[in-house]
Amino acid sequence: MNLQNLRVFLKVAELEHITRASEELNLSQPAVTKTIQSLEHEAGLELVERQGRRIALTHAGRVLQSYARQIFALEREMDEALSALRDVEGGEVTLAANRTAGVYLLPSLVARFRTSYPQVALRISIMNSSEIVQEILNWTLDFGLVEGDASSLPSGLKVEVFAYDELILVVARNHPWSSLASLPPSALSKQGLILREEGSGIREVIEHGFLQHGVHIRPLFTLTDNEAVKQMVLSDVGAAIVSSLSVQRELANGDLVQVPIEGLELRPQLSLVQRADKQLSRAAQAFCSFLRPALEKESAFHRLSVQNHVNAE
Structure with missing residues (x-):
């Protein structure tokens, strides 16, 4: 299967719109439509169906989308691995954090990481924990920071609990x-x-x-x-x-x-999550190595601050 055609299909699938996909890919709308038709002919299955001005994926289209994400995630890993051989401090890291960690913990840590690794490009999204898990399973993220019960997360994930929120x-x-x-x-x-x-x-x-x-x-x-x-x-x-x-x-x-709640302590786990079968780039490995001790120290500081405030009252 032609990878360029697959790339066009994935863009259409992500945007659910042929016209917008053609604009982002700098291709004509007829060329994008012809590419989808060519893939359907090659697969012997319908991949999309029109719903007004938008399109929706068929079951076969969703299956192909899942494999396409994996293929291009591996392609990116390959590029990053080769890039790492040229410059171990370069590369790109794609991650997401839940809204608590993303807003209150991550900014100062990213600032310190950028001081040590200025050549690493960071792409950071803020989502809720269930969205992060889904994006990791879809191969669109290197890893994520999630909050909640780590034991309830889906199989196929590597989960590392590094701290506790309060x-x-x-x-x-x-x-x-x-x-x-x-x-x-x-x-x-x-x-x-x-x-x-x-x-x-x-x-x-x-x-x-x-x-x-x-x-x-x-x-x-x-x-x-x-x-x-x-x-x-x-x-x-x-x-x-x-x-x-x-x-x-x-x-x-x-x-x-x-106001303390009698007999109730709510301390959700903060976890670093990635696909168990995903090989992180050198840049992503460096970010994780930097992240773990920094987050542990940061979260411990905040817990101490809260406890001191309660004791003062």
């Missing part, structure tokens, strides 16, 4: 709970919490933790961004359980108050 209940300083020494878990079932979306590692840890106490948490509403959750709590819209990493400043200046 989830805490926070309220605005004028909230009725702000003066309480603690709350039983059952109290949180009576008033909805502001929660992250389903698929978020934090959401899964919260729900699992409360179910172990026989408590079902109902969302007041859901948001896909940690900062948006924090701003809602600051505005006294409601209470939320958030990563301690995200509220350091607000706890320190008294805008938010931590």
Whole structure:
């Protein structure tokens, strides 16, 4: 099968649009259409079907897309391996981090990595944990940083737990709970919490933790961004359980108050995840080697900061 034709097909499959694919590939629309038809003839199967101005993949098209991703991931690995022989400090790293690690841990670490490896190109995405796992399985990422129960991740992944986050209940300083020494878990079932979306590692840890106490948490509403959750709590819209990493400043200046939950400790695992059968480039290996001790140190510092704040109260 012609690799250039396969490359055209993969672009069409990713964009679900022939015109947009032709623009990105700098090819005419008829040329892209002819390429897809040629692949269908070669495979003896229909690969796409039109749905108005867009296209959708058939089952055969999804199978071909999966193998095409693997082929071009291997092609990129080959290029990076050869590049590494010429320049061990060059190359490209493609990774994603969950929103907590991506916003509150990764920036300072990336800055330090860039000082040591200025020639390495970094492509970083911020997604929720379930999206990261899917992209890794689809061969589009070298590795990812995810949060949640590592034992629940799919097979075929190499998972390395490097640290633990700490989830805490926070309220605005004028909230009725702000003066309480603690709350039983059952109290949180009576008033909805502001929660992250389903698929978020934090959401899964919260729900699992409360179910172990026989408590079902109902969302007041859901948001896909940690900062948006924090701003809602600051505005006294409601209470939320958030990563301690995200509220350091607000706890320190008294805008938010931590309320301990009796008998409940929520410490989701932070894990480095990659495909077990994927060979990382020299650049990606260097990033991982730099990342592990730095994240362990960073997360330990934040946990200590939170504990010192609670003790001071």
